Amino acid sequence: DAGITQSPRYKITETGRQVTLMCHQTWSHSYMFWYRQDLGHGLRLIYYSAAADITDKGEVPDGYVVSRSKTENFPLTLESATRSQTSVYFCASSEWGTAQETQYFGPGTRLLVL
Amino acid sequence: AQTVTQSQPEMSVQEAETVTLSCTYDTSESDYYLFWYKQPPSRQMILVIRQEAYKQQNATENRFSVNFQKAAKSFSLKISDSQLGDAAMYFCAYTDSNYQLIWGAGTKLIIKP
Numbered sequence: 001d002a003g004i005t006q007s008p009r010y011k012i013t014e015t016g017r018q019v020t021l022m023c024h025q026t027w028s029h030s031y032m033f034w035y036r037q038d039l040g041h042g043l044r045l046i047y048y049s050a051a052a053d054i055t056d057k058g059e060v061p062d063g064y065v066v067s068r069s070k071t072e073n074f075p076l077t078l079e080s081a082t083r084s085q086t087s088v089y090f091c092a093s094s095e096w097g098t099a100q101e102t103q104y105f106g107p108g109t110r111l112l113v114l
Numbered sequence: 115a116q117t118v119t120q121s122q123p124e125m126s127v128q129e130a131e132t133v134t135l136s137c138t139y140d141t142s143e144s145d146y147y148l149f150w151y152k153q154p155p156s157r158q159m160i161l162v163i164r165q166e167a168y169k170q171q172n173a174t175e176n177r178f179s180v181n182f183q184k185a186a187k188s189f190s191l192k193i194s195d196s197q198l199g200d201a202a203m204y205f206c207a208y209t210d211s212n213y214q215l216i217w218g219a220g221t222k223l224i225i226k227p
Binding site: 040041042043044045048058059088090092097098100102103105107108 | 149161209216217220
């Protein structure tokens with residue numbers, strides 16, 4: 001299917017475990033983004049990527065690692081999960097990353113850290 | 115700090131009536147873009163409407179329109195002829211100088227049949 005997909009959709013893990021959230025887009029968009037959404041807050045940017053092998057920190061990068069070896073994939077890894085990382089995670093993409101562009105969002109991954 | 119404020123955590127409207135969701139923001143930039151996104155219960159984030167700050171004309175998309183007041187840094191969303199499918203969380207956002215989206219906390223819109 002075309003578009004942007006995320007997996008898994010739901011994940012329960014324990015404190016201290018490593019977790020990887022996957023994001024895949026079929027549009028060949030240059031820019032990809034990871035956000036987290038917490039109750040009572042809007043989305044907050046974790047990391048973004050302008051192209052393969054180019055990544056940069058967003059507003060809340062601590063505790064997260066990203067990579068982008070291929071244009072279409074942008075995995076997000078929690079190296080040692082903490083309870084404060086319980087959240088809904090959204091991946092998004094845009095063609096050029098310019099200010100006026102629409103960002104297209106995946107369906108989200110709901111992560112619970114026990 | 116750059117912020118977006120949506121002062122109404124929840125709004126309700128009767129089906130077929132009009133509702134306005136408010137949004138104010140704080141930026142020192144002169145050129146930027148403003149967005150309203152909709153998040154239905156499915157959690158999918160969907161663009162509703164976009165406004166370019168250097169354009170004085172308010173953007174419209176079918177039943178959705180904005181009232182953009184640049185000097186007041188206000189960007190409200192008006193939904194006309196509300197439909198049950200409009201029920202969702204609505205988020206206001208703008209792009210900062212690094213082209214990153216800064217988001218408000220959202221307004222939950224309830225449509226009464």
